[in-house]
Amino acid sequence: MQIIRKVPVKEILTESSRARLREKFEQRSQQLDQECRQLAFEQKKLERKPGVSKQEVERRFSKEIGRRKDQLRWLEYQxxxxxxxxxxxxxxxxxxEALINVEEGDYWNDVIQERQIVIKDGKVIRAR
Structure with missing residues (x-):
């Protein structure tokens, strides 16, 4: 049997990886900011429609906008x-996500042990 498991990817910092990560964080931040503005626009558009509950629209959109703002805060922290x-x-x-093989007789602690992938300058140096 195979199970799907989330595996964190860690990067060892070097000058080149810092520059690449800064650029990646900036692009993602701009994308999330654009999505927030787009959602706010869509919210206002829907609220003006007759027969639509303003509270329901506001609840749904604020949840999505909040999720993106949380991601923006996480990016700022990073x-x-x-x-x-x-x-x-x-x-x-x-x-x-990684596929993990689970067979009868496997030790469960070995199956659920923390796994991670470590990258340095774009090259995988450890998969533990």
Whole structure:
């Protein structure tokens, strides 16, 4: 049997990885900001429609906008960490899903143990 498990991806900081991560965080931040503005526009458009509950529209849209603002705060935190952490430090940059084989007789603790992928300058150096 196979199960799907989330695995964190960590990056070892170097000068080139810092620059690439700053750019990635900035692009993602701009995208989330644009999505927030678009959602606010769509919310106002829907609220003006007759027969639509303003409270329901506001509740749904504020939930989505809030989710994106949380992601923006997380990106800001990661950006600050990028400036603070010394070279060769690990920073979590992503999360992927992995298929894990589970067979009868396997030790459950071995199956559920924490796994992670470590990258340095775009190259996988450890998959633990």
């Amino acid at each position: 950006r600050k960490q990028l400036d603070i952490l010394p070279d060769e430090s690990e920073i979590e940059t992503d999360e992927v």
